[in-house]
Amino acid sequence: QSVLTQPPSVSGAPGQRVTISCTGSSSNIGANYGVHWYQQLPGTAPKLLIYGNSNRPSGVPDRFSGSKSGTSASLAISGLQAEDEADYYCQSYDSSLSSVVFGGGTKLTVL
Amino acid sequence: QLQLQQSGPGLVKPSQTLSLTCAISGDSISSNSAAWNWIRHSPSRGLEWLGRTYYRSKWYNDYAVSVKSRIIINPDTSKNQFSLQLNSVTPEDTAVYYCARREGGYFDLWGRGTLVTVSS
Numbered sequence: 001q002s003v004l005t006q007p008p009s010v011s012g013a014p015g016q017r018v019t020i021s022c023t024g025s026s027s028n029i030g031a032n033y034g035v036h037w038y039q040q041l042p043g044t045a046p047k048l049l050i051y052g053n054s055n056r057p058s059g060v061p062d063r064f065s066g067s068k069s070g071t072s073a074s075l076a077i078s079g080l081q082a083e084d085e086a087d088y089y090c091q092s093y094d095s096s097l098s099s100v101v102f103g104g105g106t107k108l109t110v111l
Numbered sequence: 112q113l114q115l116q117q118s119g120p121g122l123v124k125p126s127q128t129l130s131l132t133c134a135i136s137g138d139s140i141s142s143n144s145a146a147w148n149w150i151r152h153s154p155s156r157g158l159e160w161l162g163r164t165y166y167r168s169k170w171y172n173d174y175a176v177s178v179k180s181r182i183i184i185n186p187d188t189s190k191n192q193f194s195l196q197l198n199s200v201t202p203e204d205t206a207v208y209y210c211a212r213r214e215g216g217y218f219d220l221w222g223r224g225t226l227v228t229v230s231s
Contacts, residue, residue: 002157036217045209045221046158057219089158093216099175100148100160100213 003028004090004103011109017078020106022090023071028101030071033093037066037075040087040105049088050075077108085110113137115210115222123204123229129197133210133222140186140193141166146213149184149195152224153206163213164193200229 005023012018022035029035035053038046048057050066053073065076073092077084090103119131133147140147146165152158162174164184174182183196197204205228212220 034216038218045224046218047221048217048219051215051217051219091158091217097176098173102158102160104157 002104003094003097003101004092006088006090006103006106008104009107009109011111012077012080013111014080014082016080017076018080018108019077020075020088020090020108022073022075022103024073024092024094024101025071027096028071028092028094029068029073031095033095035066035068035073036091037064038089038091040089042086046089080110082110084108113220115212115220117208117210117222117225119225119227121226121228123200123227124231125201125229126199129195129200129204129208129227129229131195131208131210131225131227132192133194134190134192135212136191138212138220140164140191141188143167144214147184147186147193148211148213148218150209150211150218151204151206152209155203156206159206161195161197202229205229 037050039049040046053068054066063079088106094101114136116134123129146163148163149161162184164172164186181198186193207224209224210222211218
């Protein structure tokens with residue numbers, strides 16, 4: 001069981017907007033540690049999508065956005081495209097565990 | 112070109128030692144801002160951070176509690192690379208193993224991954 005909780009799956013039609021939640025606790029997200037998001041396409045390594053809650057690395061489309069509130073964070077994807085079909089993971093740091101922690105991952109299906 | 116190149120066997124027998132190496136190009140293992148990590152991914156455990164090595168005037172290591180008694184991560188400054196040793200492996204250690212650079216709390220550079228199967 002992962003320290004950060006994500007829905008196992010979400011889906012949306014092309015052009016729609018979807019959000020993926022990441023719920024933590026007072027020892028990780030709620031302790032003001034940054035939340036980061038990764039996209040993993042089949043057979044490839046995770047790729048950094050959002051860092052520091054809401055920042056996009058160079059080259060990531062602005063269709064991807066992140067936010068954080070309290071002990072939770074969200075990744076939003078607007079204007080869904082077929083190429084967005086992938087697994088998405090959130091990541092933070094947990095002070096009780098003194099460890100990097102990940103969410104269990106969310107599979108995005110583009111209908 | 113900035114990249115991490117992984118190498119090592121894909122099959123390890125139970126009770127033996129898993130050994131992987133990650134060669135760094137385009138950065139220095141002695142960077143004062145980066146940490147060099149090992150992460151694994153399995154269907155049963157998801158993404159799991161294993162540990163890191165980093166240099167801040169001297170070398171430091173941190174390991175996940177789940178593997179702390181069995182893991183060693185070593186830097187090799189002469190070859191600009193770092194390694195993972197995981198001892199006494201069981202089938203539960205079967206996973207895709209990644210090396211990754213962490214700066215500012217997030218992993219911005221990943222190796223391609225190595226599928227390691229623990230089986231006799």
